[in-house]
Amino acid sequence: DLKPAGLEGFISSYIVAGEKAVIVEPGPSSTAGRLLSALEELSIPPAKVAYILVTHIHVDHAGASGFLLDELPEAKLAVFHRASKHMVDPAKLWESTKQVLGERVEVYGPYKPVPPGRILEVREGDSISAGSFKLEVIESPGHAYHHICYLMPSMKALFAGDAVGVRLPKADATVPTTPPPFRLDIELKTLDKLASLAPEHLCYTHFGAYPNAVEMILGYRRQLELWYSTVREMLGREASLDDMLGELERRDPVLSRFLESYPQEFIRQLIYASLTGMIWYAVREQQ
Template sequence: MTAQKEQTQTGELVVQHLITHLHGIHAVDSGYGRPMLAAIHIIVHNGHAAVVDTGSNASVPRVLSALARLGIAPEAVDWVLLTHIHLDHAGAAGSLMCALPKARLVVHQRGVRHMVDPARLWEGTSAVYGAERAFELYGRLVPVAPERIVAATDGLEIDLAGRRLRMLDTPGHARHHICIWDETACAFFTGDTFGLSYRELDVDGRAFIIPTTTPTQFDPAAMHASIDRLLSFQPCSMYLAHFSRVTEVERLGADLHRLIDTMVAVAQAARGEGVARHVEILAGLEQVVREETARQSWALSEDDALELLRMDLELNAQGLGEWLDSRREAAAGLVSA
């Protein structure tokens, strides 16, 4: 995105990393990784705002700039809502809360302790990326004072200046994941539960979807159930972290169900252990992308689609491998099923 005003294929107004949607919803390109990889959403209502997900510490200036453009003072941000605590979504929570003096942080009840003391969260992220790379991506994690945190239990409703937002417990991608129902917009903010939909794949404004099976808590049965629960609300649109608004929700939901089963089958067919198994799973996922490129007539070629999805495929393969290991441990009675 540039500093100039542009129109996207679906007509949203884009101004310097800020996309304006309907119903007072705005998407900020977080700057994570590459343009249009990760979105932070701002809901504006009656002069107040809620921020959905925070990106990394480097995203904070973009959020504050977007709020200023929208005419929202930091004191008028009532809520910061985390769909889950993976650091591309929650890495800046502590830093952003320091800049928003009256905001309260809503996070899944499993994630509260990690916002108060992010040490274990940092350890888990460093295990995936390596400590040096993790610091480059996310910076130093800042704790949040416990009195500013609201634990999101299933069905929790909060008020944004007269606008009702409802939290749903939606495991599958992670056990600490919530989706946020915005009745005013007839839409969900889905984090990673409703998959990835990158704008580079769009054809004439028609979006496509891919599941995210990243480490460490992927659970296909729970993900299927969470997707069905979201669809039962008959939403008009979904606001994804990767990347922002999609419509044709029923079609995309059906594709998610199909592709979750396909990816699970790839993992179950993989042989060997360790690196050999990972390489086989990754190759299988790459073949799924090739087939999907042809099936859906994506805007990108097979090679370009594989390059665009390279990081996601690597993480998906890791998550599928960890899921296989967890099932084996559960069957052996080493962990609870």
Template sequence: MKEVEHLGSGIWAIDSGYLRPRMDAIHLIVQDGRAALVESGTTHSLPRVLAALAEIGIAPECVDWLLLTHVHLDHAGGAGALLQVLPNAKLVVHPRGARHMIEPSKLWAGTLAVYGEAFAREAYGELVPAPTGRVVEATDGLVIDLAGRRIEVLDAPGHARHHVCYFDTQSRGWFTGDAFGLSYRETDADARAFVFPATTPVQFDPAAMHATIDAMMARAPGSMVLTHYSRVTDLPRLAADLHRLIDAFVAIAEAAENVADELQLGWIRSGLEALLRREAVEQGWGVQGDAAVAVYACDLDLNAQGLQIWLKSRH
């Protein structure tokens, strides 16, 4: 895939540049000369977004909406900076996340706790507050009008309590953030995509994640457009795989419940890696063994942390 890829139906995928190529996508929806961005990427993504708009022929003032699925910084860290150069855009974000976009100090503190200051600053840059008057709360059922194109909001917990997904009625595709897992293009084989859950800290809820997947599938969508990374189809198979793997993740965490605290995270991480290696073989991924682990290395670390926090939160 190119850094800017046309997916059809007036939708483009833009590589945000986060960590490595084809890890983190921003999507642009264009309708009759007006546009919406789904996700902002990080503050470092700003030049890529502006270059993509110029390449596609959309002036910054023609972007009406910046739609965030949730406020984890690979999805939302650049939102405030983007609003400074998109003069007419409104920022749409879950009510639980809106205050963190307006005053990001607690969000930044949480990021430092997970990643450490050196990595956080290198990966995400400085957070810019969003102006209160330009923030719209993405309540369940909200309809966003993009030049007559209807985009509907679904409250979508499971990955995080402040997560929403957006249903584009024209393409019949969901913009899923992390609610439909991770599907990196390196793993594709013969145009067949594969998926792996995202249980990033700190609000993983397996029952809610199952319910969110079912709610999206109930609309009989034609595609899921993932932040990590972009569009997938063959959705009944992928949804079934996600349900199965979420349960497998939970089983790995529960098996570590009585492991000593200092060993527990490594135990869970090793279990996830073993599962990923088996999945790559059994499903015939386009990369195998250490190469498959390398693609998901960051996600394995974060998934293990999220599962450990979930395990402890049950008590």
């Protein structure tokens, strides 16, 4: 639990250790120190960490990468090949991040450039070996065009990033994370693909690991279809985001649990971003 700004149960980072160690989802730079402390508590020397794996380059998932690599001399950053340039020179990425997050960006902190020689570009079908275990790269566009997941066959565990939504423990429920530019058609294909892998454990970045992975993936697929059909229906009535949120509370009972369990401003911004992505897709679908 990386606890950005003290917020518990929001960002998970996973340390997988055997002969070598791998960090899956390093999180934002503001919590890099907490992750390094976790390695020390687990008696994992910095030189034992072979890879840092990110599912995508959004700041809450990848922002700590450059800072951690300074402390982990043998590690390389595994990132989708079409997004690696933004980790080498994150200036444009950081500017767009500040525009999207506004003042909230201070919770996460900045990026730090990653030397090209410390990057491992990956794509569908690649396998990352860390001695006694390996992780397979699964392209999973939808939340972002460059999103990938990692499957660990030996544990039947899927590190899902944001591909299967946000599941926060205080609410014990999942909501979509579909910021623009969002493609529902691509996301649904991704979810079918992930379910076909038959993982047993689903490891969310937001937040935690759960059994019954396939059931949760298919449940999220149904939820996405419900939310999108509601957004498209209400878009025809020229409804506001607040109106859409109210209607979704009536149609999807888990949403109320989210709104009751977390700070209103925090959770509403998350949901409004998802609704905006669905609106973005609906408008283009109608063109």
